[in-house]
Amino acid sequence: MDIETFTFMMIIISVTYLCWWAFKTEDSEK
Amino acid sequence: MRDLLFTVILPFYLYVSVKKPWIGLGFWLWTSCIKVNMLLYGFASSFQLNRAFALATIFSYIVGDNKNKFKVDSINFLFILYFIWVTISVILSDVAPNSLNFRWENFFKMFVFYIMACKILSKKIHLDFMLWMLIISYGALGCGEGLKYIISGGGHTVYGINGINGDNNFAAVMLLTTLPLTSYILGQTKTKILKTGLMGVVLLLVAGILATNSRGAFMGLSILGIYFFIKSERKFLVFFVLVFIITVAYNLLPDSWFERMNTIENAEEDGSFMSRVISWKMSILIAMDNPIFGGGLRAVEDYYTWHHYKADFGLLSFIPSPPPGGIYAAHSMFFQVLGDVGFVGLAIYLCLLATVFFKIGSLIRKAKKYQVGDWVVHLLKMIQVSLVVYCASGALISAAHTELLFFLFIIVHVIGEKIIYPVEKYEKTINNKGGDYAN
Numbered sequence: 001m002d003i004e005t006f007t008f009m010m011i012i013i014s015v016t017y018l019c020w021w022a023f024k025t026e027d028s029e030k
Numbered sequence: 031m032r033d034l035l036f037t038v039i040l041p042f043y044l045y046v047s048v049k050k051p052w053i054g055l056g057f058w059l060w061t062s063c064i065k066v067n068m069l070l071y072g073f074a075s076s077f078q079l080n081r082a083f084a085l086a087t088i089f090s091y092i093v094g095d096n097k098n099k100f101k102v103d104s105i106n107f108l109f110i111l112y113f114i115w116v117t118i119s120v121i122l123s124d125v126a127p128n129s130l131n132f133r134w135e136n137f138f139k140m141f142v143f144y145i146m147a148c149k150i151l152s153k154k155i156h157l158d159f160m161l162w163m164l165i166i167s168y169g170a171l172g173c174g175e176g177l178k179y180i181i182s183g184g185g186h187t188v189y190g191i192n193g194i195n196g197d198n199n200f201a202a203v204m205l206l207t208t209l210p211l212t213s214y215i216l217g218q219t220k221t222k223i224l225k226t227g228l229m230g231v232v233l234l235l236v237a238g239i240l241a242t243n244s245r246g247a248f249m250g251l252s253i254l255g256i257y258f259f260i261k262s263e264r265k266f267l268v269f270f271v272l273v274f275i276i277t278v279a280y281n282l283l284p285d286s287w288f289e290r291m292n293t294i295e296n297a298e299e300d301g302s303f304m305s306r307v308i309s310w311k312m313s314i315l316i317a318m319d320n321p322i323f324g325g326g327l328r329a330v331e332d333y334y335t336w337h338h339y340k341a342d343f344g345l346l347s348f349i350p351s352p353p354p355g356g357i358y359a360a361h362s363m364f365f366q367v368l369g370d371v372g373f374v375g376l377a378i379y380l381c382l383l384a385t386v387f388f389k390i391g392s393l394i395r396k397a398k399k400y401q402v403g404d405w406v407v408h409l410l411k412m413i414q415v416s417l418v419v420y421c422a423s424g425a426l427i428s429a430a431h432t433e434l435l436f437f438l439f440i441i442v443h444v445i446g447e448k449i450i451y452p453v454e455k456y457e458k459t460i461n462n463k464g465g466d467y468a469n
Binding site: 005020 | 042177
């Protein structure tokens with residue numbers, strides 16, 4: 001895997017996790 | 031492979047965007063700042079991602095329950111006024127309509143994003159989420175370049191980052207502006223692994239910025255280092271980190287990098303710098319001819335406009351420069367605004383920047399007075415640094431209208447109106463009631 005593909009994968013994994021975390025966190029805040 | 035992965039995950043992104051408009055707004059910012067399509071090479075590269083997330087966010091806001099009022103404070107007033115000014119200048123412009131309409135559409139999209147963000151964002155989690163999206167986007171791309179730079183022993187040069195729509199100088203400013211925001215997120219993070227990861231991101235971002243060979247970014251990086259040293263309460267630690275970075279960078283950087291940075295001192299002999307002077311003079315000539323509304327967006331880059339004002343170049347002969355040759359970009363956010371929207375437009379733009387800068391100082395004092403939270407003070411300070419660094423390094427590139435710059439304005443507005451103002455109002459009410467009872 002080259003650096004560009006690695007970077008892309010990191011972005012997608014991080015964004016997906018962040019999105020899930022944000023979605024759940026605000027619900028639990030209620 | 032990338033396209034397939036992205037296509038599989040995209041419905042989930044759109045689902046959460048429709049469910050919660052502030053998450054959609056994060057994706058809107060993400061696809062505005064970095065061109066995700068440029069990272070996809072197959073069928074998914076044609077997806078209109080930015081439009082899809084913008085529509086999902088607006089739809090979610092319209093059908094949702096939480097409808098915040100759009101408050102017009104000094105920042106919003108000046109921003110709207112600036113937008114109107116740009117629009118009038120576009121209407122009156124002689125620049126080729128295709129290019130002009132495209133530029134105005136981009137600016138209009140930023141304006142819509144600005145309005146929606148001011149309405150939707152209201153809590154710490156919203157701001158943190160947006161900042162994380164920025165850091166992941168610019169951070170990951172910058173770290174990738176930083177990693178290549180370190181692995182190649184300083185041999186790798188960035189001419190532009192795939193995913194960021196602009197040249198090496200533009201990318202450097204975006205990465206540089208992200209650095210203080212990363213510092214804020216670092217301060218908010220409790221998990222050790224995440225903290226270590228973010229420290230790694232900071233170091234790789236610095237390597238990525240150095241790899242761009244950008245002189246503007248080098249200036250910005252120096253300002254950033256000095257600021258952190260002066261403001262830090264742990265000066266020894268910051269000093270140690272700075273010495274470490276400078277030592278590593280000094281050994282890693284190739285001779286060509288030092289030669290390029292040395293040209294800052296000998297600007298008059300530098301062809302690249304003199305092309306900027308020519309371009310700045312052209313922007314002044316356009317503004318002199320159209321002092322109120324300017325020549326229209328990116329007028330200086332228009333073929334006919336350039337050649338029209340080429341004939342008047344002698345009017346500014348007291349500023350030494352070679353005669354104009356080919357067409358150049360404005361090469362400075364301030365001269366860009368001057369040529370685009372004239373002296374009056376530039377005055378509005380500068381007022382907007384100054385208002386944001388001074389409002390941050392006033393909000394920091396209020397946040398401390400009403401004990402709103404340490405995070406507010408930290409974030410405002412980092413926004414102020416980002417703004418200074420952006421303007422310092424942006425003075426050498428055409429980056430007057432970017433999502434990142436306008437997002438800094440949005441954060442200041444949201445903190446002022448949605449976070450500090452309610453606390454201030456409550457405290458004042460309590461104090462007034464206390465006074466009434468005492469009487």
